[in-house]
Amino acid sequence: MNNLSLSSLKKLDHEDELLLTLSLSPTTPMDSTIPPFSFPLNLVIPPPLPPSPPPPPPTLLYGSDVNIEENIVESNVALVYDQMNEPSGARMRVGLTARTRKKSTPSLKEGESETITPPYPWATTKRAIVHTLDYLISNGITVISGEVQCKKCQQQYQIQYDLQEKFKEIATFILKTKSVMRDRAPIIWMNPNLPNCKYCNQNNCVKPIISERRSSINWLFLLLGQMIGCCKLDALKYFCMHTKNHRTGAKDRLVYLTYLELCKQLDPEGPFDR
DSSP, X not given: OHHHHHHHHHHHHHHHHHHHHHHHSOOOOOOTTSOOOOOOOOOOOOOOOOOOOOOOOOOOOHHHHHHHHHHHHHHHHHHHHTOTTSOGGGOOOOOOOOOOOOOOOOOOXXXXXXXXXXXXXXXXXXXXXXXXXXXXXXXXXXXEEEEEEXXXXXXXXXXXXEHHHHHHHHHHHHHHHHHHHTTSOOHHHXXXXXXXXXXXXXXXXXXXXXXXXXXXXXXXXXXHTTOXXXXXXXXXXXXXXXXXXXXXXXXXXXXXXXXXXXXXXXXTTSSOOO
């Protein structure tokens, strides 16, 4: 047993010497030719995404369009019709490009003449034709009067309109809404708001007295009061015939043509072509 112990001790001593030798031996340097490991740097970078298109502009309704352009239209009309006292050559005009349209020749009844005695100071010697704004203002005609009657109390009296103020109001309305009228009179022209009676104080009840003699119809008064829609169909056809406008069709078309024609007579260079 002592022999085994002695041999075991010798074996352990030999192993210890071997370990000591290994621990004291110099370390083997790393091969400098082997490059250190690194991650690849040549990664493919995807191109940037194209920018998204801008959102479409909002769709505006007709009312919004009018509100946006309202100040421009009113300022243009004011520029034209606030300078009425200046000579016609000095006035600035705002309008649309005129289009040439074919006009029919009026047919007169036997014994009728194309020229008449003017029934009003603002009417000419031609049927259904009024003087221009230049002529009226230069001759001091700035107030237009007409006969009316109340549908309630039957009182008859006279109403007066300021020529420049009322015409500017109508011209502004036409410039704002002409593109959507489609050659048809709007409801406000077909069924106009009538004046209130100064005698019985009833509202919307005073109608114009329209002469049965068509050559004596007070067209300028009806225009300024926006009461052309009160005319019967035969009176509108008479007006369109003598102003060389197409006189067949529904009443809303004839009312529309009458408004534009009268505005054109007042201001021949204005934007009142169809």
